[in-house]
Each structure stands twice: as C-alpha cells, then as structure tokens.
Amino acid sequence: MTRKEFLRQLELGLSGLRPETVKEILADYEEYFNDALADGRDEAEVVAALGSPHKLARELKAQTHYRQWQEHRSFTNLSRVVVSIAGLGVLNFVLALPFMIYLLFLTVGYIVSVSLLLGGLVVVVAWGSHGLFGWPQFTSDGSGWYIGRHGDHGAEMAWRSDKDDHAEQVWIDKGRLMLNPDDGDRFELKTRQGDALLVFKQQGKLQVDASQPTVRQLARIDEHEVSVDGREIRELTLREDSGDVFTARVDDNSRLVKLDASAGGAALKFEASGAKGSISLKDGDSALEISESRIALKDGTDHIQIDALPGLSVGMSALVVGLGLLAAGALGLLFCVWLTRLTWRALVAYVKYQIELVSGKDRENAAA
Template identity: 40%
Template sequence: MTQEEFIQKLRVELGSLPKHVVDEIVADYHEYFGDAIAAGRSEADVVAALGDPIKLARELKAQATLRQWEARRSFGNLAKVIVSIAGLGLLQLLLLIPFMFYLLMLTVGYAVSGALAVTGFVTVIALGSHHLVGWPSFTSLPFNFESDEVSHVSAKSNSKAADNDDDEDEDDQNAASSADDARLAKVDMKVFRVVGDRFFLRPDDATRISVVTVAGPLDIKNHNGKLKIDSVGGGRDLFKIEADGSWSIARADIVALDLKDADGDHVSVARIGSDPKAMAWDVSNHGDRLSFVQGAGGQPKSLSVHSGSDSVVIDRDHIAIRNGINDVMIFGPRHSSIGVMIYGFAMLLAGVFGLFLCVWLTRMTWRALARYVQRQLEVITTRLEAGHAS
C-alpha cells in the first residue's frame, strides 16, 4: 500500500470528524511520512509500521472525541465517546453494556422520581385546598340535585294526579317556583307545602298531623271544618294563621313532622343534628316516593326516587338505578382524605429523595467517566506514539 492510498483510506474513515480536524490529522501523517522517508525508510516500511488505516482511524476518532468530551462534558459528546470506544473492539463493547444498562436505570430513576414528586405535590396541594377552601370536592359525586330534571320527577306519572283540580295545580306551580330547594317541589301537596323557610298546613277532615317543635309536641286534625290542636308546652304559639286559613310554622322551629292525608299520601321529616336545615325527608305523593337527606345549610346529601318497581338512588359515593329488570350501580371514591394526604406526602418525599439520589449518582458518574476517559486517552495516545516511534 502506498502513502497516498494509506492517507486516502485514513481520510475516508475519519469522515465523521469535523473537516478541520481531519485536515490536521492528515497533515500530521503527511509530515510523518516525509520525515520517515527523509530518514531513509521506504513507504512500505512506514505503512507497515502504522498498521491498518481503518483501525488507526478508529483510535484517532476515539482520541478526538475523548478530548472533545474533556473540553465540553455534555450528553451529546458522551454519546460520541461511547460509540467511538465501542468501535475499538469487541472487548470494549462488552465492557460498555453494563454501563449502558446503568444509564438506562438512571434515566428510569429520574422519570419515576419526577413522577412521584409531581404526583405527591399535586395531591398535597389539592387536598390542602380541599380542606381549606372546599375545592376541589372529593367526597361527593359531580351531580346537582337541584337541577330541573330532578325537581320534576313528580308524582304526576300516576293518572291519579291528572284528576287534581285547577286550584291545586295553581298551588303546585306557585310552590315550585318559590321553593328554595327544588326537590321540595315534590313535597307540594294539598294539605302540606313548603314555601321558603316555612311549612304551610291546611289539613282536611281525614288528615292527621303530628309535630314536634322546639317548644314541645302537638297533634293537629280538622274536626268539622275547624282545626283542633292538642299541644304540650308552647308549640302552638309558634304557628301563624295565614290569610287563606292555612297554618304556617318556620322550618327552624320543626324538630320532626309526620303527616297522613285521606288519599294515603304522607310526609315524614326529621331534623338531623343541630342545623335546622339538616333534615331527612320521606314523601309519598300519588303513588310515587321520594326520599332525600339535606346536609348542613340545606345542601343535599342523598336523593332517592321510587315509582313502582323503578327507582333512582343518588348518594354521596354511589348511584343505583333499577327498572325492575336491570340494576346499574356506579360507585365513587371510598377513601379517606387523610389517608390520601399521607400517601401524597409519602410520594412527594419519595420523589424528592429519588431525585436527590439520581443527581448524586449523576455527579459520581460524571467524575468516574472523567477518570475513565482520561485513562483511555492516555492509552490511545501511548499506542499512537508507539506506532509513530516504530
């Protein structure tokens, strides 16, 4: 192989390096050939001493990339170092496999630790906001019990409702439009209705009403067109006689009420706890049944609608729909927010610790790589100088 053939093969193999680097290397070997020939050596002896130009090019590329990584330690230059060292031989490639696996595990560690830290942070912030300001809500299903659809699940599905007289229809519309809680439109009856924060009673001869007020219990019934009230304590004084002859009482004064009329309809309501608006309702009106529970401030906790064999139950954490043939159950979350908060803190701490560990391992890896690259650079430089000396 002649000098020009050797130089040409060397230039081709060094093609992946920048042009100015290749030109410098080629110039050095032109000078080396010139000095050797001037010293009395033949081209063939010089080529034989330098060895295979392909192997020489690999060592030169490894030397160049190692120096480039020393000057600027980046992941791009690290990748070039790995490729160039792997090209030096099978042994070097086998030694790189554990290191590549280690880099893969380190990358996975970054990804998992970052995901844990972000998830834990979001969980802690969300639950903290939930406990401080009540948003977002995790303890109830995203349904509004006060929607128009719910308020109009009425007892008029029964043909019996169609026989109501015009006065009763007018009363229904007035009550439905003025009620604060749309569900109470279903409670609107001829002998009992709810308007704002007051209960209105107009019992007929067959109606029996038992009331427990904050001032004491009493029974109400209509006897020959006149209301007869049997009371203990001052419960009677809490009632107000309206212009239409009905009796009204503030909702806050009611502890419990049970009403049954001549048509078999009934209303049962009882206070839950100390909040006057926290009440449990059970209403049967024209063959249909409605049950629901109001929480603090009158906000709904559950809703139950029954019509024959069909029913819909909406609770804080589930929905049950039955039509007599098929049953559908939808369950919401059943977890403790405190437990989730603990898990959130645990994920946040685990993620932060994992990221700290990954950063520490990365720093140790860079230092170890620096020592390894320096050692490889010395080995390659010594080998190249030995080839030149020979």
C-alpha cells in the same frame, strides 16, 4: 497499500468531524510520511507500521471528541466520546449490557421519583385548597332550611325526580317555610317540642292538621300556601303519592344534620353529628358511602373502599399520604441525582483511561 490510498481511506474514516479538523489530521500524516521517507524508510513499511486506516480513523475520532469534551464538558460531547470508544471495540458486550441495564433502572428511578413527587404535590395542594376555600357543606340562612337553589321567593328547597318538579311546593320567605303541596302529596313537620303538623291538599284545598292546637297556630293559611316559622320546625318530610319521600332535619342551632331522599329506587342519605357526618347514595346495586373514616364505592360485584389511617379522618389521612409521597419522591430524586453524579465521574474516569490507552498505541506506532 500505497500512501495515497492510505490517506484516502483515512479521510473517509474521519467523516463526521469538522472539515478543518480533517484537513489538520491529513496534513500531519502527510508530514509523517514525508519525514519517514526522508529517513530512508519504505512507503509500504510506513503504511504497515500505521496499521489499518479505518481503525486509525476511529482512534483519531475518539481522541478528537475527547478534546472537544475537555474544551466544553457536556453530556452530548461525552456521549460522542463513549460512542467513539465503543466503535474501537473497547466497550465489549459483557461490559456494555450491565451498564445499559443500570441506566434503564436509573431512568425508571427518575420517573418513579418524579411521579411520587407530583402525586404528593397534587394531594397536598388539593387538601390545602379545601382547607383554604372550605369543604363542601350544607348551609343555612338562619332558619335551617336553606337547601337547593335561589329563586323568586328566596332560597328554595325542592326534591326533584324524573317525573315531577317540586320547586314550587316548598320555599323560604324571610325565615318562614312556605308550603304548597300538590294533590295527593303531604308535608309532615315536627316542632322542636316534638309535636306534629300535617299539611296536605285535598280536592285543591289546603288542609292543616296538628296534634296540638298550639301547634296549629304556628301555621298561617291563605288561598295558595301555608307558611310556618322555620325556627320552630325540627324536621320536615314530603311524601308524594308516587311513593317518593324527602326528609330533612336540623339541630338546635338550625344546622342541617339529616337528609333522606328516595325516588324511583334511588336514595340519598346525609347525616351529621357535630363535626362528623356521613353521606350515602344508592341506586339499585350501586352505592357510594362517604364518612369521616371511610369512602366506599360499590357497583354490583365491584367494590372499592378507602379507609382512613388509624385515629385520623379521611382528610387528614390524605394529607399524611400526600406528605409521605412528597418526602419519598424528594428522597428518591436526590438519590437518583447522586447516582447520576457518581455515574458521570466513573464514566469520565473510564473514558480518560481508554483514551490514554489509545494515545499510547498511537505513539508506539509512530515510533515504529
């Protein structure tokens, strides 16, 4: 191989480097050839001493990339050095495969850690938002009978089904329950003393039936509705001629403690006792139950159940789990960062060692 052919192949092998860098390298080897010929060496002998121009180009590219990385230490520049060294055949398959598997596990570690961290953050923020803005609850206007929506008559209580709309059957006006049942429907009320009061409509005329005369005096009857002092009523039941039933009960402090409703095979049940309570929804084979210590969902043969941690409520269990996820994610992320720094240092040391080996070979060839 002639000097001209050697330099041409060397230039082709250096493609990818900056043009000014390639010119400097070619100028150095032009000068090397001139010095060797001036010393009386044969051109073919010099070419043979330098070896393959393609291999020399790969070694020079590795050294150039290493110098660039020393000037500006970044992951991109280090990656170029590693790729250049791999092109020399120094990184054999036996060594590269375990390293790639290690990087894969490290990447998975980052993904899992970040996922745990985000999951824990979502749980804690959700729990905190409930604690800040309040948990869903049934409220009262003081009479204990604020259920449903606001309308022209104030707070209205209505049991709705696909067949009928009973928003006009019961509502609240200044703390009094206003009742106007349809024909065939009836209201059953129980006072705080346990006495019963029955309100129904027969042939378009409102009727009131009471177990005690004093109880009957609680009701005011006019042409269109019956009104009862809501503070005196403990339980209200609406029975429709279709068989649908709606029942609500309040405690001594006028707080809703029980709500039962059924219509067309669907059922809703709410019970509260002090700070604890439960809600259940049923529709055929499907059911949802929410209590202080459990959340259960059943749909035919499928069943999902979430139990609270021993001694804790579902809400507090969610907080504990969220904090646990946050801690696990943070520790995992710190561990992955530590491994990354350790890997970086080991990789830098290995690259430096390989570059020194390549530079030593170049010096030996030049001396020859």
